[in-house]
Amino acid sequence: MKNLTLLLGLVLLFGCSPAPSNESAEGAPTETPGLDYEQYLDYSGMDDKISGGAKRITINTPSGEFQVWTKRVGNNPTKKVLLLHGGPGATHEYFEVFDSYFPKEGIEYYYYDQLGSHFSDQPEDTSLWNIPRFVEEVEQVRKALGLNKDNFYILGHSWGGILGIEYALKYQENLKGLIISNMMSSIPAYVKYAEEELAPGLPADALAEIRKLEAAGQYTDERYLELVETHYYPKHVLRMPLAEWPDPVIRALTNINYGIYLMMQGPSEFGVVGDATLKEWDRTEDLAKITVPTLSIGAEYDTMDPDFMEMMAGKLPNGSYHYCPEGAHWAMYDDADNYFKGVIDFVNEVDAAK
Numbered sequence: 001m002k003n004l005t006l007l008l009g010l011v012l013l014f015g016c017s018p019a020p021s022n023e024s025a026e027g028a029p030t031e032t033p034g035l036d037y038e039q040y041l042d043y044s045g046m047d048d049k050i051s052g053g054a055k056r057i058t059i060n061t062p063s064g065e066f067q068v069w070t071k072r073v074g075n076n077p078t079k080k081v082l083l084l085h086g087g088p089g090a091t092h093e094y095f096e097v098f099d100s101y102f103p104k105e106g107i108e109y110y111y112y113d114q115l116g117s118h119f120s121d122q123p124e125d126t127s128l129w130n131i132p133r134f135v136e137e138v139e140q141v142r143k144a145l146g147l148n149k150d151n152f153y154i155l156g157h158s159w160g161g162i163l164g165i166e167y168a169l170k171y172q173e174n175l176k177g178l179i180i181s182n183m184m185s186s187i188p189a190y191v192k193y194a195e196e197e198l199a200p201g202l203p204a205d206a207l208a209e210i211r212k213l214e215a216a217g218q219y220t221d222e223r224y225l226e227l228v229e230t231h232y233y234p235k236h237v238l239r240m241p242l243a244e245w246p247d248p249v250i251r252a253l254t255n256i257n258y259g260i261y262l263m264m265q266g267p268s269e270f271g272v273v274g275d276a277t278l279k280e281w282d283r284t285e286d287l288a289k290i291t292v293p294t295l296s297i298g299a300e301y302d303t304m305d306p307d308f309m310e311m312m313a314g315k316l317p318n319g320s321y322h323y324c325p326e327g328a329h330w331a332m333y334d335d336a337d338n339y340f341k342g343v344i345d346f347v348n349e350v351d352a353a354k
Contacts, residue, residue, distance in 0.1 A: 039075060043075065056120075066115055072145070073103065079153070082153070084154060084157065084159075085112070085113070088261060089117060090117065090261075091117050091255050092113050112141060115137055134163055135163065152175055153178070154179065156180060158182055177295070177350040182304055184308050188279075202231045235301060239334045292318060295343070297309065300324065327339060
């Protein structure tokens with residue numbers, strides 16, 4: 001557990017709970033009537049058939065060419081979801097819970113490790129770790145995968161939500177729909193919520209010690225990370241005992257690229273501090289420019305303010321909101337059936353309207 005303590009101190013804007021069962025539950029998505037599963041599982045004629053859907057894509061950057069890893073699951077010409085993981089610097093692995101929900105709905109989806117993340121190239125050039133460069137990477141990945149406005153959905157979780165917003169602001173003509181999962185459109189507002197609403201809910205002695213370490217700038221101190229892990233993460237990141245966190249979550253934390261995470265987000269999920277490059281990011285007033293159908297997902301115990309995320313839906317011209325009353329930052333785990341019902345309903349409704 002000691003190694004886990006250090007790893008969990010590195011996670012970003014995540015959160016949630018037990019891995020869902022394959023058995024149906026009340027309110028859970030059910031198999032789509034009339035869905036052609038033979039077509040969904042047909043990879044014939046596809047260039048990634050021999051690799052089971054996995055493909056490495058060459059991207060061009062100001063620092064040269066690199067490769068990023070993707071993996072397709074399923075085959076649906078009108079519903080293709082690119083999953084943007086959190087971090088920055090985390091991995092696709094914690095999205096593996098989607099395997100329990102998307103296939104039976106016939107939704108095609110793509111795992112994707114962003115540049116610098118576990119399955120992709122990991123250059124040490126820090127000039128690459130900025131929002132505009134990541135946006136251009138997503139656009140190159142879209143083109144390589146053959147996604148377009150008739151089928152292309154983005155689901156961005158946490159930092160992936162930031163990336164999804166930024167991508168839509170530049171390239172929404174290529175999108176069919178956008179899902180902003182557990183991410184506020186303002187980092188300053190997120191930090192304020194953590195400091196004023198969530199921090200007072202911690203044990204007084206633990207909070208006092210956390211504040212003392214912060215005042216000394218000891219954000220990467222082992223004791224600081226231990227306090228955040230013990231008292232904050234199981235309440236607001238993933239609401240279950242640390243020893244029971246699902247295997248995909250543990251792997252995603254184990255394989256995080258801490259250099260990218262530290263530079264852009266800071267040392268832990270407990271706010272954005274120091275000179276982290278995302279500290280002043282705020283696109284709230286630009287949400288009105290995103291006209292494609294967009295779903296904002298908030299959760300009751302999230303590190304992000306659920307009321308703020310509901311407000312975001314109101315600012316989006318074609319926005320809607322889905323609330324996870326039992327969830328935290330990783331609501332796809334600790335409020336799984338509800339989370340996925342909202343996501344799947346959104347995709348199906350957008351698809352039906354086209």
